[in-house]
Amino acid sequence: MLYERDRYKAISFYLLNFLANRSKTRLQESGFSLIESLIAVAVVSVLIVAIAPLVALSTSARINARRIDQATQAARSYVDAVRGGVIDTAAFPSTLIRNTPNAQGQYTFEAIVAPTNAPSLALTSTCSQVTNSALGSTTVLGTCVDTNGNGFSVGDPQDLFIQPMRSGPNDATELRGQGYWLALRVYRSDALISSNTIKTGIESDCDSGATAFASTSSILCPLVTVRSQIPPVGSSININEVSKGIGSTN
Structure with missing residues (x-):
């Protein structure tokens, strides 16, 4: 009887050792x-x-698309402000006025130079100071756009700067009576403090297909350019002349 009990113990001990060793082997063989x-x-x-x-390309394209959308909205708001009489374009300096139509009798604004860059311009400059530096005049209003609500700054890449241009005479009464063309270039505000010359948008390196990333060249190019008719106020003139932006010939 004692012999049988010892044999069962030996068998049990052997099985326990076998199972324990097998578990260790499996643990050692598991994983990579x-x-x-x-x-x-x-x-x-x-x-x-x-x-x-x-x-990176997708993120850059999304940011650029958002910036272009904001620039488009800013341009539309500027046109609406001019049409509503909030912004007076009669005080524009001659450098922003195109008085001579092309061969087709229409006004184009490509020949008007881009805003002047000023690398030394202080980041805390007021809009009047920025406009005077970029456009050489303090009488042009509505040029600075704060898009993020933290105040306009030429050092903020999210803020925008508008360069307005128009056709027509310098006399305010005659200008309103005949109607004219209004053109806008909308830039990133930090383009104004670049050490490189700002571009008008007709240059080859301002092609939209080449400016997906925010390179130095793309920063200097206008985000959008807009051209819109400002109709005459209280005047009955030839509709063809209005479409050309040359007003009345009388």
């Missing part, structure tokens, strides 16, 4: 080997390198 881990790291690295430019 060092080579497998290195291969996985290499594959993930290749994927990250391949995807990173696409993510």
Whole structure:
């Protein structure tokens, strides 16, 4: 009887040892080997390198699209303000006025120079100071646009600067009576403190397909350019002359 009991104990002890050793073997064999881990790291690295430019391009394009949308809204608001009489364009300096139509009898504004850059312009400059520096006049209103509610600053890439231009005479009464063309270029405000010359938008490096990323060249180009008719007030003139922006010939 004692012999049978010892034999059962021996068998039980053997089975326990066998199961314990088997569990240890399974634990040691589970998981990834060092080579497998290195291969996985290499594959993930290749994927990250391949995807990173696409993510950067997508983010840049989204930011640029948002900025262009804000510039378009700012230009529309400026046109509405001029049509509503809030902004008086009669006081524009001659550098922003196009008095001579082209061969087709229409006014174009490509020949008007872009705003003047001033790298030394203080970031705390008022809108009047900025306008005087960029356009050479303090009589042009509505040029500074604060898009993020923290106050306009030439050092804020989110803020905008508008360069307005028009056709027509200098006399305010005659200008309102005949109607005219209004053109706008909307820039990033930080373009004004760039060390490079600001562009008018007709240059080859201002092509929209080449400015997805915020390069130095794209910062100097206008975000949008707008051209709109300002109808005459209290005057009955030839509609063809209104469409050309030359007003009455009488």
